[in-house]
Amino acid sequence: MSNYTKSTNFAVKDGLSAGTAAKRVRGTEIDDEYNAIAVAVATKANINNTALTGVPTAPTAAVAVNTTQLATTAYVKTNIAAIPTLTAAAVNGLAYPVGSIYTSVVATNPNSLLGVGSWSAMGQGRVLMGAGGSYGAGSQGGTATETLSLAQIPSHTHYSGWRTGSGTGSAGQYATLHEGPASVNTGSAGSGSAHNNLQPYLVVYMWKRTS
Numbered sequence: 001m002s003n004y005t006k007s008t009n010f011a012v013k014d015g016l017s018a019g020t021a022a023k024r025v026r027g028t029e030i031d032d033e034y035n036a037i038a039v040a041v042a043t044k045a046n047i048n049n050t051a052l053t054g055v056p057t058a059p060t061a062a063v064a065v066n067t068t069q070l071a072t073t074a075y076v077k078t079n080i081a082a083i084p085t086l087t088a089a090a091v092n093g094l095a096y097p098v099g100s101i102y103t104s105v106v107a108t109n110p111n112s113l114l115g116v117g118s119w120s121a122m123g124q125g126r127v128l129m130g131a132g133g134s135y136g137a138g139s140q141g142g143t144a145t146e147t148l149s150l151a152q153i154p155s156h157t158h159y160s161g162w163r164t165g166s167g168t169g170s171a172g173q174y175a176t177l178h179e180g181p182a183s184v185n186t187g188s189a190g191s192g193s194a195h196n197n198l199q200p201y202l203v204v205y206m207w208k209r210t211s
Helices: 010-014 027-042 073-082 088-095 110-114
Strands: 101-104 119-128 201-209
Touching (some): 088 110, 101 110
Antiparallel strands (some): 101 201, 119 201
């Protein structure tokens, strides 16, 4: 982009004496002027669909200006710096407005976690999980199968077949004597194999934001 600068001062020629060589207007002078004008016009930005090159500059608008004025990089940077920084509590307040429900596997009031609002406990419930594996805090129920230990079996008795006195009856009513210190056990049943247990689940706590 360039500006047009006149090469020849034609008005000066009018004041020169007749016969002076410089008074004459030469074709090369006119040609030079038109060439300079052509270069200046060709390198100027168009009003419509301007395609600027180099590093064009423009006046920087004031902060928060909302017009069709050009926005420089300085304007953009200044406005970004003017945006207030949102705190974590402000962000959480937008994410959990009044009336929203907060769920967690930790039995801690959300106010201490989010730093915003008042929360009312709504209760807790179980969410079933897939069989097997570890589910972290709040998980209960164990794996899909489990072999019961003796302590897990309900207390109960078995008919041993011992009976005093005499008489007739079904087989096994009469006592069979055993000598020695060893105890006498009843018959056994079962294989000790694993059985189906409760499906694992998570305990989920729920709160509602009230203010």
